[in-house]
Amino acid sequence: MSLLPVSILTGFLGSGKTTLLRHLLGQPELSDTAVIVNEFGEVGLDHMLVADSEEKIVELNSGCLCCTVRWDLVTTLDELYAKREAGSIPAFSRVVIETTGLADPAPVLHTLMNDPKLAARFRLDSVITVVDGVNGLATLDRHEEAVKQAAVADRLVITKGDLPEAEVDTLESRLGQLNPGAARLRAIMGEVPADALFGAGFYALEERGEDVRRWLREEAYQDAAGHDHAEHAHAHDGSQAHAHDVNRHDDHIRAFSIVREEPVSGARFSLFLELLVANRGPDILRVKGIVNIAEKPDKPAVIHGVQHLFHPVAWMDSWPDADRSTRLVFITRDVSRDWVEKLLDALTGEREETDPVLQAGDRRE
Structure with missing residues (x-):
């Protein structure tokens, strides 16, 4: 039995997660996706719903399913899977979990890896972290949650990518030092191709070769380790990195x-x-x-x-x-x-x- 891929979408308050998700759900590649949102999320998807929002599982205009975590993630995923197998909901082939802006993504990762029933049905596909192109640097300075969200990511999406190039370059360089192995993308109005965010490759054992190298990208981490304390290290794309600040x-x-x-x-x-x-x-x-x-x-x-x-x-x-x-x-x-x-x-x-x-x-x- 093929395991269903699960992606975690995280990012600090106001970073643009819901805008990104709204755009992604409009793409044909994600038309068979189930979305799980935390009930404390700062922005909902109500305008996309076609069923009563009080129901636990609703269908979006895009054809995707959406449900809210009211009890715990294990119960929610278990219920979704059971309804899928029974044919009472469309047969989704991917799950996206949107966390709250203040969430530490580690507990969600723990749940996916540690619960034996979930491990027999789902596999972790990627952690996607959205970073505010305007306030991202200040948020990283002030909030440790934002740092952890960026550190564990496989994909880092910088929103408001239509800002002046120099401003976004500075943030991208900072993120590159923090998590050199993650792919970094820029989104304008939440627009990023779905195939650039999903299929990160780890634990997708049916894919090998370049996929494994992309998953590990040890060259990036080796390079970062050799420049940890450089005053003005350079990012992999040649841009100037954010100056070292001990605070x-x-x-x-x-x-x-x-x-x-x-x-x-x-x-x-x-x-x-x-x-x-x-x-x-x-x-x-x-x-x-x-x-x-x-x-x-x-x-x-x-x-x-x-x-x-x-x-x-x-x-x-x-x-x-x-x-x-x-x-x-x-x-x-x-x-x-x-x-x-x-x-x-x-x-x-x-x-x-x-x-x-x-x-x-x-x-x-």
């Missing part, structure tokens, strides 16, 4: 990748993940990667985790390319790359000496 909330956010050429023991790698979560779980905002497990050298393991929860390991049928190295991408809060590397090497046999820092869960940068 920014995202000064605590780190994005980096770790690559290891030699296969690792499955038991040792599992222990690495367990200790990583036990020591710094809340600060591991996101981990994803492919791993060369010594016991299964021809089938790479795919891992994906958010804070203290990891999706069950999945196995690809074959390597996506000639490179059989382990490639891990981390987005962390106040957790240094050096500490993670020492922990990994100590537990996988790369490093023989013991380090008391590892046991303490070092917070030093």
